[in-house]
Amino acid sequence: MSLDGYVAGPSPSLDEPLGRGGQGLHEWLRSLAGWRAQHGLEGGTTGPEDELREEASSAVRAVVMGRRMFSGGSGPWEGDPNAGGWWGDEPPFRLPVFVVTHHPREPVSFANGTTFTFVTGGVGAALADAAAVAGEGVVGLAGGAEVIQQALSEGAVDRLRIHLVPVLLGQGTRLLDGVPPRGLQLDGVVASDAVTHLTYRLT
């Protein structure tokens, strides 16, 4: 999230899915050794920040995401140029992913262990399906903003980790918009030059 609250910049498109300036919000992640190794890249930084990522990544057993995060599109699948998902042949999840959509379709599986299952019953239903396969593990809520806002509004989020990037985007999609008032408990801060990781409990 940018300091002014955006998780995507203005004018998102298929070429620039995170909008103008939005891609820069993820640069810290692409510089971490653990993330790079996971994506077949060498180098990168190690340290507390990379450990935090590794800890979260290894606890998650299922993921929920919105339709736009799956393919960049919306509406019926027939008209979606990335109906198969835009994550390539090796989606970086390697676990069950539940995609919230209004448009039913059969699941899609990849050799690396990633499966995309499409849930038409809303965010709550997707979270329930994910929890069922996650067992004792954690369900990760990947985004986008709308899905996270809905989960927060339904009281379905136990922990919120915000990666606060020292940049102002000025416009775009805000992460926390229209979420009902409530308190949270700070559960930890890890800061580097590129990003401040703020973890909150909502219980």
Place this chain on the structure above:
Amino acid sequence: MSLDGYVAGPSPSLDEPLGRGGQGLHEWLRSLAGWRAQHGLEGGTTGPEDELREEASSAVRAVVMGRRMFSGGSGPWEGDPNAGGWWGDEPPFRLPVFVVTHHPREPVSFANGTTFTFVTGGVGAALADAAAVAGEGVVGLAGGAEVIQQALSEGAVDRLRIHLVPVLLGQGTRLLDGVPPRGLQLDGVVASDAVTHLTYRLT
């Protein structure tokens, strides 16, 4: 600032100037020993957080604020029920304060060293007046949000310190709204249960 970016809640009024839930954003401050002593109150917490407040407070030699922060009102002074300011007989500044307003008037002075000077030339003019009296000292930009946004937009801010409170307000006045895109440098983080202090350089 709340985690969702608000510095005041919805429906601000003379009775509740920070809007619904907004007063809670300042509770961390009122619990600090140094702030309490400054306001003739006993007790409070000490530690890195209080030191940070003390350091900032002792560096500041002049303050700029918006009209509404001075009196809670707007428009001509004749119609303002708090035209003398709503800070009481001992405004907690004890230094020159420059108030940005469209409505000229004579300065107001208090025995404790606080003077309010009214500047009609905009935020830039108020900052210039404050800098002239601050000399080598720091000019503090107290608020509200509009004045801070204008100063940021004009490139007049060197440092931004955000006191991030673990609460969602859902509605209200956002601190960082309509500010042009730019990068910042993180200059330090101090965290307690009640608030995370994030300092950024904008140079």
